[in-house]
Amino acid sequence: MNxxxxxxxxxxxxSCERVFRPDWESWPVAVLSNNDGCVIARSNEAKELVEMxxxxxxxxxxxxxxxxLVSSNYALYGDxxxxxxxxxxxxxxxxxxxxxxxxxxxxxxxxxxxLEDHCQRLRYVVRRNTGIPVSxxxxxxxxxxxxxxxxxxxxxxxxxxxxxxxxxxxxxxxxEDLPVTDLWGxxxxxxxxxxxxxxxxxxxxxxxxxxxxxxxFSVVQERLVxxxxxxxxxxxxxxxxxxxxxxxxxSFGRLTSDPHEVRxxxxxxxxxxxxxxxxxxxxxxxxxxxxxxxxHREDLAQYHPALVVQLPHPSNDTRVxxxxxxxxxxxxxxxxxxxxxxxxxxxxxxxxxxxxxxIFDSPESDAERxxxxxxxxxxxxxxxxxxxxxxxxxxxxxxxxWKLKAELLTKRYTTRWDELPIVSLK
DNA sequence: TGGGAGTTT
DNA sequence: AAACTCC
Numbered sequence: 001m002n003x004x005x006x007x008x009x010x011x012x013x014x015s016c017e018r019v020f021r022p023d024w025e026s027w028p029v030a031v032l033s034n035n036d037g038c039v040i041a042r043s044n045e046a047k048e049l050v051e052m053x054x055x056x057x058x059x060x061x062x063x064x065x066x067x068x069l070v071s072s073n074y075a076l077y078g079d080x081x082x083x084x085x086x087x088x089x090x091x092x093x094x095x096x097x098x099x100x101x102x103x104x105x106x107x108x109x110x111x112x113x114x115l116e117d118h119c120q121r122l123r124y125v126v127r128r129n130t131g132i133p134v135s136x137x138x139x140x141x142x143x144x145x146x147x148x149x150x151x152x153x154x155x156x157x158x159x160x161x162x163x164x165x166x167x168x169x170x171x172x173x174x175x176e177d178l179p180v181t182d183l184w185g186x187x188x189x190x191x192x193x194x195x196x197x198x199x200x201x202x203x204x205x206x207x208x209x210x211x212x213x214x215x216x217f218s219v220v221q222e223r224l225v226x227x228x229x230x231x232x233x234x235x236x237x238x239x240x241x242x243x244x245x246x247x248x249x250x251s252f253g254r255l256t257s258d259p260h261e262v263r264x265x266x267x268x269x270x271x272x273x274x275x276x277x278x279x280x281x282x283x284x285x286x287x288x289x290x291x292x293x294x295x296h297r298e299d300l301a302q303y304h305p306a307l308v309v310q311l312p313h314p315s316n317d318t319r320v321x322x323x324x325x326x327x328x329x330x331x332x333x334x335x336x337x338x339x340x341x342x343x344x345x346x347x348x349x350x351x352x353x354x355x356x357x358x359i360f361d362s363p364e365s366d367a368e369r370x371x372x373x374x375x376x377x378x379x380x381x382x383x384x385x386x387x388x389x390x391x392x393x394x395x396x397x398x399x400x401x402w403k404l405k406a407e408l409l410t411k412r413y414t415t416r417w418d419e420l421p422i423v424s425l426k
Numbered sequence: 427t428g429g430g431a432g433t434t435t
Numbered sequence: 436a437a438a439c440t441c442c
Contacts, residue, residue, distance in 0.1 A: 033428035040428070040442095055427040072428085099442050187440060218434080247430055296427060306436070343429090 003115060003138050003163075004232065005105035006145040007088060007122070009081075010133040010153065012101035013041035016080045017070055019131035020413045020421050029068045032056055035251050035405045036071055071406035079414040083130045091122045104142060119161040138163040142234050143227035146184045147174065147202070166230020175203035175228065185224060193217070202228060242280050242351065248272045249343020253405045255294060257338050262291070263329060269344040270318075270325035275383070277316035277346050278376055285348035286310045287321060289328035294340040305332040314350060317372050318379070321346070 009015060013031040018024045028046035030039050039054045049063040059067070081100045088095050094106030107115060119136040126134050137149025144164050151174065152162035164171050180202050181191035197216070199205050205213075206228035214222035223233045248269040256262065266289060277284055290306035307328045315321065325344050382391045411419040 035428065037427055053427085057427080102442080185440070189439065220433085243431070245431075249429070251428070294427090304436095308436095341428095 001112070001140055002232070003107040003110065003112065003140060004142055004145045005092075005107060005119065006098075006137040006142065006149045007084075007103050007105060007126075007134050008137070008149050008153075009084060009101040010135060011041055011043050012081075012132070013072065013077055014043040014046065015132050016077050017073070017410055018043065019080070020411070024068055027068055028066055029070070032069060032071050032408065034072060035253050036407060037251070040072065069408055070410050071408040073410050073412065075412040075415045076410070080130060080132060083414075084126055084132055084134070087126045087129045088122070090125065091118065104145070107138075116161050116163055120159065123160050134160070136161045140166050140230040141227040141232045143184055143224060144171075144230055147178065150182075172203060175206055176201055178202040180205050183224065183228075185220065190217070190221070242282060242349065244349055246273055246276045246280070246282075246284075246346040246349070247343060248276070248345075249290070249341060251341045252339065255297075255300075255338035255340055257336065259333060259335075262333070262339055262342055263326065265342045266325050266329045266344060267322050269342065270322040273344050273346045274316055274318040274321040274376075275380060277321075277349070278380055280349075281352050282346075282349040283314035283316045283352050284311060284321070284346040285314045285350065287324055287328070288345040288347055289325050289332060290343050290345075291329075291332055291339050292341040293337050297338075300338055301336070303334060303337045305334075307332050308347065316352065316376070318376060319372070 014029045017029055017031060026045065027043070028049050029043040030046045030050055031041040032038065033040045036056055038056060039050050039052060039059075042050060042052065046067060049067055050059055056069075059069075077100060085095060085097060085103060088103055088105060092105050092107055092110070094108065096104040096106070098104055107118075110118070115138060119138065123134055123136065126132060135149055135152040137145045137147065137152050138161070139145045139148050144166060148162040148164040151164075152158045152160050155162070164174070178201060179191075180186055180194050180199055181188070183202055183205070186194070193216075194200070194205065197208075199208060205225060208225055210222045210225045213225055226233050250265070250269070252261070252265065270287070270289075273284075273287070286308055288306055288308045290304070292304050293300060293302050295302060295304075309324050309328045311320065311324055321344075379391045411421070413419060413421050
């Protein structure tokens with residue numbers, strides 16, 4: 001029987017922040033989203049004071065006084081994530097990174113009776129190497145490993161490691177007590193449709209007829225039934241596949257009606273999108289540009305336009321992408337609205353190498369295409385070495401004031417020499 | 427009152 | 436294009 005482990009970092013962003021501020025240990029720490037907009041991570045202590053997703057400006061003063069609030073520090077979290085993953089590879093070669101704070105581990109052929117001890121050791125070593133606390137869920141499918149992971153976090157007796165045997169009586173009881181909406185991939189609307197069929201608990205879904213589920217829903221939900229029975233049927237290759245679309249979007253941090261400001265933002269997002277394309281080795285056949293007003297401001301006129309532009313030839317050239325994005329914006333732009341957010345998506349991506357060039361109708365010569373690829377490569381390399389935005393196309397800078405709001409930023413302790421933590425010994 | 431990616435309707 | 440799902 002092949003066991004899959006899910007390692008999930010506890011309160012990841014809040015835990016990262018605490019590693020370098022030991023004086024915050026056992027204090028309520030909450031991390032804010034981009035733009036300091038809402039709460040996206042909480043230490044256990046903070047969970048009693050503030051809801052997940054709570055808008056920052058709605059946090060009651062009493063809670064605010066107790067909370068340690070910080071802006072998101074992705075340079076720190078990304079580096080800490082890498083450290084955790086590196087340590088996980090000491091415990092199995094089969095590590096599948098699922099998100100910044102979660103990895104699936106394959107333990108094929110590992111003796112079952114030693115697995116829990118092995119994972120206890122894993123928790124200890126990750127904590128020692130990185131300062132990050134993790135929980136481990138173990139079972140024979142990813143879905144059950146997720147369930148096991150939740151139990152490992154919730155029930156102290158497991159001490160952070162929970163193994164669920166798919167056919168045990170304990171698993172049956174757990175699934176009978178588990179609302180179907182607590183499962184991975186089942187949320188509000190799907191949950192409602194399931195409850196109309198009389199399926200309210202995870203156990204009821206496990207016992208449902210897969211064919212019937214497939215007919216009413218889709219193959220994804222059918223797989224979920226098998227996953228609950230402990231049969232691993234989530235295609236892991238999906239996780240490694242190149243992205244099919246790439247989005248870059250951001251709030252302005254405040255409302256704006258200035259066309260120059262919006263144009264600069266769109267150009268910057270388009271340039272960033274082109275960079276992401278090149279990093280993945282893809283070209284886009286189309287791009288989409290969208291604008292949004294603030295939908296929470298019911299007193300203001302609303303306008304949420306989006307436009308897809310087919311590119312004449314698939315491209316990842318910054319100039320081509322930026323040009324197309326600007327043309328799209330031209331069509332979308334309406335004076336008089338107060339815009340909150342703008343974004344650019346790279347669509348219909350294909351691998352650059354496997355792309356069949358349209359030999360009959362190419363306005364660009366091969367030499368020209370090669371020149372542009374070289375210029376882009378140099379630009380990417382400089383930006384990688386010297387920091388994002390070192391080299392860019394004219395006009396993508398914009399006015400400095402649409403930058404992200406991050407007033408409570410902690411230091412990039414692990415990725416910047418000038419922000420290293422300093423320890424004094426007396 | 428987040429951003430990024432994906433799927434479904 | 437919008438709605439929904441995940442993290």
